[in-house]
Amino acid sequence: MKSYRVGQYEITPLFDGPLPSSLEKIPDLSHRAEAERLVSAVGPHALILEVYAFLVRGEGQTILIDTGTGNLKGPALGKVSNELQRLGVEPSAVTAILMTHLHGDHYGGLIGEDGPAFINAKLFIHEKEAAFFYDVAEADMPERGRKILAPVRDVLKLYEGKIQIVGTEEVFAGINALPAPGHSYGHTCWHIRSQGQSMLALGDLIHISYIHLKAPYIAMEYDLDPKQALGSRLRILNWVADEDILIAGAHLPSPGVGKIKRDGNCFAFEAQ
Numbered sequence: 001m002k003s004y005r006v007g008q009y010e011i012t013p014l015f016d017g018p019l020p021s022s023l024e025k026i027p028d029l030s031h032r033a034e035a036e037r038l039v040s041a042v043g044p045h046a047l048i049l050e051v052y053a054f055l056v057r058g059e060g061q062t063i064l065i066d067t068g069t070g071n072l073k074g075p076a077l078g079k080v081s082n083e084l085q086r087l088g089v090e091p092s093a094v095t096a097i098l099m100t101h102l103h104g105d106h107y108g109g110l111i112g113e114d115g116p117a118f119i120n121a122k123l124f125i126h127e128k129e130a131a132f133f134y135d136v137a138e139a140d141m142p143e144r145g146r147k148i149l150a151p152v153r154d155v156l157k158l159y160e161g162k163i164q165i166v167g168t169e170e171v172f173a174g175i176n177a178l179p180a181p182g183h184s185y186g187h188t189c190w191h192i193r194s195q196g197q198s199m200l201a202l203g204d205l206i207h208i209s210y211i212h213l214k215a216p217y218i219a220m221e222y223d224l225d226p227k228q229a230l231g232s233r234l235r236i237l238n239w240v241a242d243e244d245i246l247i248a249g250a251h252l253p254s255p256g257v258g259k260i261k262r263d264g265n266c267f268a269f270e271a272q
């Protein structure tokens with residue numbers, strides 16, 4: 001399995017499986033037509049998303065960034081646990097899990113057969129994401145939020161007493177959340193810096209790479225605040241392109257790690 005070194009940390013993408021998406025998930029019809037043109041230039045595989053979680057080892061920690069789908073999306077996915085096994089990493093050896101946001105394809109792997117899948121791990125959640133699921137009255141939530149409220153609260157209950165709500169402070173040496181709200185209200189990237197090197201785990205900043213790098217303004221139905229999502233996307237894509245920062249995306253093409261390059265007015269993904 002391919003790994004990447006960022007100073008003291010070794011980062012390994014864990015492939016969870018292929019997740020089919022659909023143009024129907026683009027509510028704006030003119031955007032949908034534009035996306036259709038972009039997809040037809042690539043081929044139908046453009047709509048099959050990779051799902052990745054990332055293993056980060058170093059500084060005495062065994063950290064996961066997201067956990068894949070677990071049992072939530074059918075037997076073709078949920079392979080993060082097999083990938084950990086292949087690497088010889090016992091679930092009980094995982095010390096921390098950094099969540100980019102609380103959607104099923106990211107938290108599904110937290111659920112074990114009979115309790116939490118990672119019995120010794122602390123769960124790190126950005127304060128805005130936690131506030132959405134703990135503090136917002138159900139009546140004040142957008143419909144999409146209300147739909148996922150009960151399953152998310154069930155998962156969080158599994159980790160009761162081990163949940164760490166964070167802002168942008170360092171959670172481990174050189175690792176901190178970098179908020180990128182919009183897809184969810186508390187969606188966050190995770191920045192890893194060590195010995196002058198760095199990597200940014202993007203979460204769902206880019207959803208369908210063949211569409212969103214070319215037309216970042218195209219929103220999906222699960223973007224809770226599309227305007228804010230676009231702002232976050234442009235700000236961070238410009239930054240990682242300018243600074244030549246290595247990125248790791250939950251739904252980027254294999255191997256999920258690479259660089260963002262400028263391509264005229266838009267962007268391109270260069271796998272590494």
Ligand SMILES: [Zn+2]
Nearest residue numbers: 103105204250
């Ligand atoms: Zn996702």
